[in-house]
Amino acid sequence: MYTLGIDIGSTTSKAVILKDGSDIIASSVVVATVGTDGVPKAVEGVMEESGLAIGDMSCTVATGYGRQTYEGADHQVSELSCHALGVYRIFNDARTIIDIGGQDAKVLALNEQGRMINFVMNDKCAAGTGRFLDVMANILNLKIEQLEIEAQKSQNPVSISSTCTVFAESEVISQLAAGAKIPDLVEGICRSVAARTAALAKRVGVREKVCMSGGVARNAAIRRAMSRELGMDIAYDEKAQIMGALGAAIYGFSKVKQGEN
Structure with missing residues (x-):
């Protein structure tokens, strides 16, 4: 069948x-x-x-x-x-799922039988989504798949504090003009996405094992930043998308x- x-x-x-x-x-x-x-x-x-x-x-x-x-x-x-x-x-031991999509971010809580028992979604703002990463990559003249490569080179991550994509765009441009290095900006951008999504996860109540799904999960820099924010390992499979x-x-x-x- x-x-x-x-x-x-x-x-x-x-x-x-x-x-x-x-x-x-x-x-x-x-x-x-x-x-x-x-x-x-x-x-x-x-x-x-x-x-x-x-x-x-x-x-x-x-x-x-x-x-x-x-x-x-x-x-x-x-x-x-x-x-x-x-x-x-x-x-089958997943208890928390983090799915960062193109236009929204979702966090799901599962019980031991794999049934969804709670969720929270951010679909009102592009910050913390795949679209946010697309915009940032475009500003830095990078392809989306280059972000994790550049982030690995970072030695002094730049903090991206704006909670709006438009303002964050201006912030990144200002940082570039001030001489910030691209790897440090990319790592800062990835940490910004992770921080926003981790805040959603904490509203649901994070339980291990934590897994990421969706296209953004393929970005190792995002996974590392998410692990850092939550203080726990992030499970990932190549079939995430x-x-x-x-x-x-x-x-x-x-x-x-x-x-x-």
């Missing part, structure tokens, strides 16, 4: 095909905003990789920011539930097993 999970984020579309609810047969990530051709490209990617077709899917589940824009889904499910399912499949899509595919499998599809 094959199930398809599609996570339609604000800046990327992710798709996962799951076999019998456990084996990842194919996955794809396409950088494209909601309303563009990102979703069909992500779906096309997993179909090509797996050699399967949409007709082979027993269930298709859409999740994420743009889930209601996808008409081919059998179910539409909150990304909170899907990230919980995806992370718990990889880390597709956790939502994985959870959606798992949800689809459960619905088929229950006879609801």
